[in-house]
Amino acid sequence: MLDDDYFSAFKLKLNNDEFLLLFSVHLPSRTRMDKSQINAHASVVADGIKKATANHNTTKSIIIGDFNMNPFDDGMTLVTGFNAVMCPNIAKKIRRTYLKKDYDFYYNPMWDIMGKSSSNVKGTYYYTNTMESLYWNTFDQVLFSGSLLSDIIINEIKVIDHLGDTSLTTALSNKPNFKVYSDHLPISISYKEEIL
Template identity: 30%
Template sequence: MRILFWNTHRNVDINSYILDIVNQNEIDVLVLAEYMAEINELNDNLKQCKKRLFNWNTKGCERIHIWGNYIDVTPGEQNKYFSVQIVNKQYIMCGVHMYSNLNGEHYDERVALAEEIMYSIKHIKQRLQTEHVIVIGDINESPYEKACLSAKGFHALPALQILDKGSRTVYGKEYEKMYNPMWNLFGDFKYPPGTYYRVESKLYNPCWFMLDQVIISQSMIPLMVKEQLKIITKCGKGVLYTDNRYPNSNISDHFPIMCEFNI
């Protein structure tokens, strides 16, 4: 399963870029946030792609659209900020687009939303008797911030092995661990250092942010194809960045991300 996520920045002319990236990378599941282009056109063209992607049911979710080439797909909870999908009755996939800090800080609200997402997923896991979870989307904060790392949020650790203890106890309450492989793409040893760039007149401003992430359950770790975890910066139509090598907001202010699992 090769998954692509992209926050398309409400660009109404982005369909050709989406289709190019989907075809070039032979994507199985496409998850979009802030999609405002011509959806019927995209639907028709995705059906003609190499993998033939069809629109999944995300009714009730305002911020996420999902397409895929899997037939056995059942929608789980659909919230304004997230869409849960059950693939082949055992893989729980959740596309998310969480609160932004553009109009004020929302760290606590994102923790509460992450807790709500994990609560929803927990009930599906119990019902299906599965442990396989993929959360992908625009978290709107970096992996080292509260919603990602807090045990009450995604509890998504930068390092987790399949043989490690799968949970952690805090003040007598047990919290399941998740794994965030996006930590491995941080920094300037390899371009790009993040998925989003923003300069503000603040004392705290990393400039580069890893807002777009994939977070997985411990059971998915051996299934992940590590070399296919990528931030995509170019396609057949050209590069997705400016001359300064920042995301080109005329296309999107976010770079897309891709991941793959052997399922």
């Protein structure tokens, strides 16, 4: 439907003659840009997504991909960025007005996944070459517009560290096995309705 340098958009038909917009994103790598530059890119991409949803007159959208930001980074939380919140009840308000402009809320369930004690992995990307003591980052995320929250199976959103019997992490450290697979771990979501 639409391709940009940092995102692609797809119009997906639901089984009740409605549709949703699915945006796949891949923002610049943090190895080539600093946080402030990626935050600036986030604002541009978020604005492009805002225009696409307005052109299709819908509030139903999902944004998924490699944001190269954590859920708490400015590009994710700023109203002029993705306006993504950790609380579904806030996202259900659909939008907020800031400086006389409307901005759609997005719910970011990845806050709940970060550092979860019941999981072997604590994020989607492991990195140690910064002054920050994060180590585990959650760069791969999914955001839902507030109008979709009743259609998403929230407790089935997860970081994938196994495909069947195959581990995507190293045996000793549970870090992503980048030499064999990828330096990022994938995520999965479940949607209650059939998507055609």
